[in-house]
Structure formats: C-alpha cells, structure tokens
Amino acid sequence: SYELTQPPSVSVSPGQTARITCSGDALPKKYAYWYQQKSGQAPVLVIYEDSKRPSGIPERFSGSSSGTMATLTISGAQVEDEADYYCYSTDSSGNRHVVFGGGTKLTVL
Amino acid sequence: QITLKESGPTLVKPTQTLTLTCTFSGFSLSTSGVGVGWIRQPPGKALEWLALIYWDDDKRYSPSLKSRLTITKDTSKNQVVLTMTNMDPVDTATYYCAHSRPADYDILTGYYNGYYFDYWGQGTLVTVSS
Numbered sequence: 278s279y280e281l282t283q284p285p286s287v288s289v290s291p292g293q294t295a296r297i298t299c300s301g302d303a304l305p306k307k308y309a310y311w312y313q314q315k316s317g318q319a320p321v322l323v324i325y326e327d328s329k330r331p332s333g334i335p336e337r338f339s340g341s342s343s344g345t346m347a348t349l350t351i352s353g354a355q356v357e358d359e360a361d362y363y364c365y366s367t368d369s370s371g372n373r374h375v376v377f378g379g380g381t382k383l384t385v386l
Numbered sequence: 387q388i389t390l391k392e393s394g395p396t397l398v399k400p401t402q403t404l405t406l407t408c409t410f411s412g413f414s415l416s417t418s419g420v421g422v423g424w425i426r427q428p429p430g431k432a433l434e435w436l437a438l439i440y441w442d443d444d445k446r447y448s449p450s451l452k453s454r455l456t457i458t459k460d461t462s463k464n465q466v467v468l469t470m471t472n473m474d475p476v477d478t479a480t481y482y483c484a485h486s487r488p489a490d491y492d493i494l495t496g497y498y499n500g501y502y503f504d505y506w507g508q509g510t511l512v513t514v515s516s
C-alpha cells in the first residue's frame with residue numbers, strides 16, 4: 278500500500294526555521310497537505326494543496342512540493358508551534374483513497 | 387459553521403463489533419464533492435485513516451482494515467456510521483470523524499484533484515478490553 282515517509286522528530290530553537298519533509302512516490306502528481314496536532318487535541322489543517330494556508334493559520338507556516346518530496350516550513354518557529362505534524366495525500370491509484378504520513382514531532386526549545 | 391461529533395461506546399470487549407456514529411451540522415452529504423471520513427489514533431501513535439464515504443455514496447476503506455470496516459450514511463439525519471468487527475486490544479484508540487472537501491477541479495480530466503479533511507470532531511476514545 279502507498280506510504281508517506283516523515284522524519285520522526287525535528288528540533289529547533291525559538292526563532293529558527295523548522296523544516297519537516299514528507300516523501301511519497303505519488304507526490305509529483307498529487308497534492309500534499311499538512312496537519313498540526315497538539316497534545317490532547319484534534320488535528321488542525323495548516324497547509325492544503327501543497328502551499329495554500331487556511332484562514333487563521335499564521336504566515337510563518339508555508340508549504341512546498343518538488344518531485345517526490347513535500348516540505349512544511351515554519352519560519353521563526355515559536356514555542357507554541359511545538360506539536361506533531363502529519364503530512365497527508367491521495368493514494369497513487371486514484372483520488373479517493375487517502376493516506377497519512379507517520380508524523381513528525383517538532384520540538385521548539 | 388461545520389461541526390462534527392463522534393459517539394459510541396467507550397469500552398468494548400475483544401471480538402465484539404464497534405459501532406460509532408458521527409453526527410454533523412453545517413453541511414450536507416448530498417452536496418457534490420463532500421465526504422465524511424474516519425481516522426483513528428492509538429495512544430502515543432500516528433493518525434491512521436480508516437474509511438471515507440462520499441456524497442455519491444462511493445465508499446473507500448483502508449486496505450489493511452477493509453475486511454473489518456463498513457461505512458454508511460444517513461443524509462436525512464446528518465449522520466455517518468462506522469462499524470468495525472472483531473475488535474482487538476490493538477484497536478484501542480481515539481476515533482475521529484472529519485469533513486472531507488475536494489481539492490481544485492481539473493478541467494482537463496473532469497475530476498477533482500483529490501480530497502482532504504478540513505474540519506474534525508473532537509474524537510472519542512475507545513478501549514478494547516475484557
């Protein structure tokens with residue numbers, strides 16, 4: 278079955294740029310999405326269609342995708358950005374099966 | 387305003403069947419492009435997509451759990467129901483339902499370029515134990 282691969286953890290100091298990657302064979306043809314999940318809370322969409330930011334998401338969150346890799350970038354990471362981040366995309370066999378990456382724990386300290 | 391809420395048992399015994407209901411408001415499952423999905427998360431582990439039902443009654447399941455899952459919708463009641471058979475302690479998790487919307491529309495192919503979850507319920511913890 279289709280898989281999206283993320284690093285288990287990323288660590289940055291406050292104010293630094295954090296980059297979280299997601300690799301998948303279908304990403305050249307399928308959009309990537311990113312969800313933020315803070316402890317004990319439901320996930321929140323922070324990037325959709327590779328690089329678009331939903332209303333209410335701070336501008337420091339941005340997304341990009343090139344080839345088989347999508348990247349979530351948090352420019353000037355804040356302590357409150359510490360969370361688990363999951364990439365998400367559509368299965369390569371069509372548009373209606375979906376898959377989540379394994380998640381990346383972002384530590385900001 | 388779109389809201390979703392999961393309901394169902396908090397404790398089930400091994401081998402039993404789990405039935406979860408997602409009750410939603412702020413949208414209709416008869417609207418083109420719309421779907422409702424189920425996602426679960428074992429304690430301390432990653433999100434796992436389980437099932438999706440679309441406005442046209444198309445149903446999709448995680449390949450690894452397909453044989454155990456059934457998803458249905460009741461458009462008049464604004465509800466989606468997920469059943470999972472033969473529950474096991476490894477199925478202990480928080481179960482979320484979420485609203486799915488289409489990505490942009492590809493004029494050349496006549497299809498949406500995928501679907502994604504934009505609104506989530508609060509989740510419900512289901513424990514499997516004898």
